[in-house]
Amino acid sequence: MPRRHPRKAGPRGQTGATIVEFAFVFPVVFLLFYGLLTYTLIFTIRMGLQHSAEEGARAALRYQTIDGAAAMTADERFAAQVASRISVAESTARQQASWMNGWTAPTVSAQVCLSGDAGSADCSGAAGPVTSCGTSLTDICQIVVTVQFPYAAQPILPSLPGFGLIVPDRLVGQARVLLDGRTLSI
Numbered sequence: 001m002p003r004r005h006p007r008k009a010g011p012r013g014q015t016g017a018t019i020v021e022f023a024f025v026f027p028v029v030f031l032l033f034y035g036l037l038t039y040t041l042i043f044t045i046r047m048g049l050q051h052s053a054e055e056g057a058r059a060a061l062r063y064q065t066i067d068g069a070a071a072m073t074a075d076e077r078f079a080a081q082v083a084s085r086i087s088v089a090e091s092t093a094r095q096q097a098s099w100m101n102g103w104t105a106p107t108v109s110a111q112v113c114l115s116g117d118a119g120s121a122d123c124s125g126a127a128g129p130v131t132s133c134g135t136s137l138t139d140i141c142q143i144v145v146t147v148q149f150p151y152a153a154q155p156i157l158p159s160l161p162g163f164g165l166i167v168p169d170r171l172v173g174q175a176r177v178l179l180d181g182r183t184l185s186i
Contacts, residue, residue, distance in 0.1 A: 049173030
Protein backbone atom coordinates (compact mmCIF):
# COMPACT_ATOMS: atom_id res chain seq x y z
CA MET A 1 0.00 0.00 0.00
CA PRO A 2 1.45 3.35 -1.01
CA ARG A 3 2.15 5.88 1.69
CA ARG A 4 0.31 9.14 1.50
CA HIS A 5 2.11 12.28 2.40
CA PRO A 6 0.16 15.03 4.10
CA ARG A 7 -0.27 18.02 1.92
CA LYS A 8 2.25 20.76 2.63
CA ALA A 9 0.94 24.18 3.50
CA GLY A 10 1.89 26.51 0.71
CA PRO A 11 0.47 29.56 -0.95
CA ARG A 12 -2.51 27.59 -2.27
CA GLY A 13 -3.32 26.19 1.14
CA GLN A 14 -3.87 29.66 2.68
CA THR A 15 -6.38 31.10 0.21
CA GLY A 16 -9.40 30.06 2.24
CA ALA A 17 -7.96 31.52 5.44
CA THR A 18 -7.22 34.84 3.74
CA ILE A 19 -10.79 35.16 2.50
CA VAL A 20 -12.19 34.38 5.94
CA GLU A 21 -9.87 36.93 7.59
CA PHE A 22 -10.85 39.53 5.01
CA ALA A 23 -14.55 38.82 5.65
CA PHE A 24 -14.04 39.54 9.36
CA VAL A 25 -11.80 42.59 9.02
CA PHE A 26 -13.42 44.43 6.09
CA PRO A 27 -16.71 45.41 7.82
CA VAL A 28 -14.82 46.83 10.80
CA VAL A 29 -12.43 48.82 8.59
CA PHE A 30 -15.33 50.01 6.42
CA LEU A 31 -17.34 51.22 9.43
CA LEU A 32 -14.32 53.04 10.83
CA PHE A 33 -13.67 54.72 7.47
CA TYR A 34 -17.36 55.59 7.00
CA GLY A 35 -17.59 57.04 10.52
CA LEU A 36 -14.43 59.09 9.99
CA LEU A 37 -15.72 60.44 6.67
CA THR A 38 -19.18 61.20 8.08
CA TYR A 39 -17.90 63.10 11.09
CA THR A 40 -15.33 64.95 9.02
CA LEU A 41 -18.13 66.25 6.79
CA ILE A 42 -20.32 67.08 9.80
CA PHE A 43 -17.53 69.07 11.45
CA THR A 44 -16.74 70.84 8.17
CA ILE A 45 -20.36 71.89 7.73
CA ARG A 46 -20.63 72.89 11.39
CA MET A 47 -17.53 75.10 11.12
CA GLY A 48 -18.92 76.63 7.91
CA LEU A 49 -22.16 77.45 9.70
CA GLN A 50 -20.28 79.00 12.62
CA HIS A 51 -18.14 81.08 10.26
CA SER A 52 -21.27 82.28 8.41
CA ALA A 53 -22.95 83.32 11.66
CA GLU A 54 -19.83 85.14 12.85
CA GLU A 55 -19.48 87.03 9.58
CA GLY A 56 -23.17 88.01 9.72
CA ALA A 57 -22.77 89.30 13.27
CA ARG A 58 -19.65 91.27 12.31
CA ALA A 59 -21.46 92.80 9.33
CA ALA A 60 -24.30 93.92 11.61
CA LEU A 61 -21.80 95.43 14.02
CA ARG A 62 -19.99 97.36 11.26
CA TYR A 63 -23.17 98.62 9.55
CA GLN A 64 -23.48 102.32 10.38
CA THR A 65 -25.61 104.32 7.99
CA ILE A 66 -29.15 104.39 6.68
CA ASP A 67 -30.54 106.54 3.88
CA GLY A 68 -32.80 109.45 4.79
CA ALA A 69 -31.98 109.38 8.51
CA ALA A 70 -32.13 113.17 8.82
CA ALA A 71 -35.88 113.24 8.08
CA MET A 72 -36.72 110.60 10.71
CA THR A 73 -37.55 110.85 14.37
CA ALA A 74 -35.23 109.22 16.91
CA ASP A 75 -37.53 106.20 17.28
CA GLU A 76 -37.82 105.80 13.51
CA ARG A 77 -34.02 106.00 13.15
CA PHE A 78 -33.59 103.38 15.85
CA ALA A 79 -36.12 101.03 14.24
CA ALA A 80 -34.55 101.56 10.81
CA GLN A 81 -31.05 100.90 12.19
CA VAL A 82 -32.19 97.68 13.86
CA ALA A 83 -34.03 96.48 10.75
CA SER A 84 -31.07 97.38 8.51
CA ARG A 85 -28.57 95.62 10.76
CA ILE A 86 -30.74 92.51 10.87
CA SER A 87 -31.06 92.55 7.08
CA VAL A 88 -27.30 93.00 6.59
CA ALA A 89 -26.54 90.24 9.11
CA GLU A 90 -28.89 87.77 7.41
CA SER A 91 -27.75 88.54 3.87
CA THR A 92 -24.06 88.32 4.83
CA ALA A 93 -24.55 85.03 6.67
CA ARG A 94 -26.62 83.66 3.78
CA GLN A 95 -23.90 84.66 1.29
CA GLN A 96 -21.17 83.09 3.43
CA ALA A 97 -23.15 79.83 3.69
CA SER A 98 -24.03 79.73 -0.01
CA TRP A 99 -21.44 77.00 -0.64
CA MET A 100 -23.90 74.60 1.01
CA ASN A 101 -26.79 75.46 -1.32
CA GLY A 102 -25.98 72.41 -3.46
CA TRP A 103 -27.34 70.22 -0.66
CA THR A 104 -29.92 72.35 1.10
CA ALA A 105 -29.70 76.06 1.74
CA PRO A 106 -29.26 76.66 5.46
CA THR A 107 -31.82 78.78 7.27
CA VAL A 108 -30.54 82.10 8.58
CA SER A 109 -32.14 84.26 11.25
CA ALA A 110 -31.00 87.34 13.13
CA GLN A 111 -32.60 89.00 16.13
CA VAL A 112 -31.85 92.02 18.26
CA CYS A 113 -32.63 91.72 21.95
CA LEU A 114 -31.47 93.19 25.23
CA SER A 115 -28.45 91.40 26.62
CA GLY A 116 -30.42 90.65 29.79
CA ASP A 117 -33.03 88.78 27.68
CA ALA A 118 -30.54 86.17 26.61
CA GLY A 119 -32.00 83.52 28.88
CA SER A 120 -31.95 81.14 25.96
CA ALA A 121 -29.51 80.85 23.12
CA ASP A 122 -31.63 82.67 20.54
CA CYS A 123 -33.19 85.65 22.41
CA SER A 124 -36.46 83.76 22.78
CA GLY A 125 -36.67 85.06 26.34
CA ALA A 126 -37.15 88.59 24.96
CA ALA A 127 -40.37 90.31 25.96
CA GLY A 128 -40.94 91.73 22.48
CA PRO A 129 -39.27 93.91 19.90
CA VAL A 130 -36.47 96.08 21.19
CA THR A 131 -37.48 99.75 21.37
CA SER A 132 -34.27 101.17 22.80
CA CYS A 133 -30.76 100.20 23.70
CA GLY A 134 -28.63 101.75 26.37
CA THR A 135 -24.93 101.99 27.03
CA SER A 136 -24.65 100.09 30.31
CA LEU A 137 -24.30 96.32 30.45
CA THR A 138 -27.80 95.91 31.88
CA ASP A 139 -29.63 97.60 29.02
CA ILE A 140 -27.26 97.13 26.08
CA CYS A 141 -28.57 95.30 23.02
CA GLN A 142 -27.12 92.33 21.25
CA ILE A 143 -27.64 90.87 17.82
CA VAL A 144 -27.83 87.08 17.61
CA VAL A 145 -27.26 85.45 14.22
CA THR A 146 -28.22 81.77 13.86
CA VAL A 147 -27.49 79.59 10.83
CA GLN A 148 -29.04 76.09 10.78
CA PHE A 149 -28.64 73.11 8.46
CA PRO A 150 -31.19 70.25 8.67
CA TYR A 151 -28.71 67.35 8.55
CA ALA A 152 -31.26 64.61 9.33
CA ALA A 153 -33.50 65.71 6.45
CA GLN A 154 -30.61 66.20 4.01
CA PRO A 155 -27.57 64.11 5.04
CA ILE A 156 -24.45 64.53 2.95
CA LEU A 157 -23.72 60.80 3.08
CA PRO A 158 -26.49 58.21 3.27
CA SER A 159 -26.94 56.97 6.80
CA LEU A 160 -26.07 53.41 7.67
CA PRO A 161 -28.30 51.47 10.06
CA GLY A 162 -27.46 52.51 13.60
CA PHE A 163 -25.59 55.67 12.59
CA GLY A 164 -28.78 57.74 12.85
CA LEU A 165 -28.53 57.47 16.63
CA ILE A 166 -25.15 59.20 16.78
CA VAL A 167 -25.53 61.70 13.94
CA PRO A 168 -27.15 65.05 14.87
CA ASP A 169 -30.56 66.04 13.49
CA ARG A 170 -29.49 69.59 12.75
CA LEU A 171 -26.27 71.54 12.75
CA VAL A 172 -26.24 75.06 14.17
CA GLY A 173 -23.80 77.94 14.05
CA GLN A 174 -24.54 80.95 16.23
CA ALA A 175 -22.80 84.23 16.97
CA ARG A 176 -23.72 87.29 18.97
CA VAL A 177 -22.29 90.77 19.31
CA LEU A 178 -23.20 93.60 21.64
CA LEU A 179 -24.60 96.79 20.10
CA ASP A 180 -24.05 100.04 21.92
CA GLY A 181 -27.23 102.12 21.99
CA ARG A 182 -25.32 105.20 20.81
CA THR A 183 -24.52 103.55 17.47
CA LEU A 184 -28.18 102.68 16.83
CA SER A 185 -29.40 106.28 17.13
CA ILE A 186 -27.01 107.74 14.53
